[in-house]
Amino acid sequence: MTVLDIRNLTVEYRTPRGPFHAVRNVSFSLEAGERFGLVGESGSGKSTTILALMRMLRGGMITGGELLLNGRDLAAVPDARYRTIRFAEMSLVPQGAMSSLNPVLKIGRQIGDIFADHRVRHTPEARRRIIGDLLARVGLAPEVQDRFPHELSGGMKQRVCIAMAIALKPSLILADEPTSALDVMVQKQVLATLGRVQRELGAAIVLIGHDMALMAHFVGRLGVMYRGELVETGPVREIFTNPQHPYTRMLIDSLPSFDRLASFRTAKRSPVLQRGRV
Numbered sequence: 001m002t003v004l005d006i007r008n009l010t011v012e013y014r015t016p017r018g019p020f021h022a023v024r025n026v027s028f029s030l031e032a033g034e035r036f037g038l039v040g041e042s043g044s045g046k047s048t049t050i051l052a053l054m055r056m057l058r059g060g061m062i063t064g065g066e067l068l069l070n071g072r073d074l075a076a077v078p079d080a081r082y083r084t085i086r087f088a089e090m091s092l093v094p095q096g097a098m099s100s101l102n103p104v105l106k107i108g109r110q111i112g113d114i115f116a117d118h119r120v121r122h123t124p125e126a127r128r129r130i131i132g133d134l135l136a137r138v139g140l141a142p143e144v145q146d147r148f149p150h151e152l153s154g155g156m157k158q159r160v161c162i163a164m165a166i167a168l169k170p171s172l173i174l175a176d177e178p179t180s181a182l183d184v185m186v187q188k189q190v191l192a193t194l195g196r197v198q199r200e201l202g203a204a205i206v207l208i209g210h211d212m213a214l215m216a217h218f219v220g221r222l223g224v225m226y227r228g229e230l231v232e233t234g235p236v237r238e239i240f241t242n243p244q245h246p247y248t249r250m251l252i253d254s255l256p257s258f259d260r261l262a263s264f265r266t267a268k269r270s271p272v273l274q275r276g277r278v
């Protein structure tokens, strides 16, 4: 079943020098449970693409194309109803947990607000248990709900964001460089957690990143963005063995040879990974 179908998405930002096309004619689709990676240099339009989907563009607007989520045309959804789609049907794991968590509210309250916003009713005891279970699923102690964000490490905060993203069991998770602010070991652990919960949920995921090696281990299919356009898409193995666009070749060539080999081997050996379900 097709979860997401983006057709010819075009996004413009208003700038003092006139409209700027940050995304032009981008098309790709995702099946249920699939993992798709969007790579590209800084400013190539990766974040703009998923912010457009979430209807969270600041200073920008969609000027062309269609966005279909589970077969529904998102353009037809009024702003007021869009709130019910976020978290319930698609959710965003943001780049910096720091800026997305409210510093003055305890973690439990912030997760609880998602249920409250979507009118999911629980007794206080049930809600505490459900939030505790959710935290446990992302590798955190249930008691983390009684803490404030500043009492948690960067990795823990990012895990909280993952817990929030899966709270209402969406069919699509959008993750914008969810681990870029973390050190390498924590990065791998948090990404592994994201992968596990995504698989358990059967949700499709769009992972944004610029680390080709990390991406190759996580996703089944890659899309390469360059100056607002999606210049190449395909299974990881194909992209690595037969890159078509000069920018893709450059991305692969810039990997240390060990990473290149390891990425290629993983993609080659694992038929499961090629289907994006690891």
Ligand SMILES: Nc1ncnc2c1ncn2[C@@H]1O[C@H](COP(=O)(O)OP(=O)(O)OP(=O)(O)O)[C@@H](O)[C@H]1O
Residues within 6 Å of the ligand: 013, 014, 015, 020, 022, 040, 041, 042, 043, 044, 045, 046, 047, 048, 049, 058, 059, 060
């Ligand atoms: N609010 C805005 N107003 C004007 N231009 C913007 C705005 N937000 C982004 N842009 C421009 O749109 C282009 C695409 O930005 P975007 O953040 O989508 O890129 P990205 O590929 O996600 O980059 P990064 O990897 O650095 O996050 C860039 O040239 C950026 O400067």
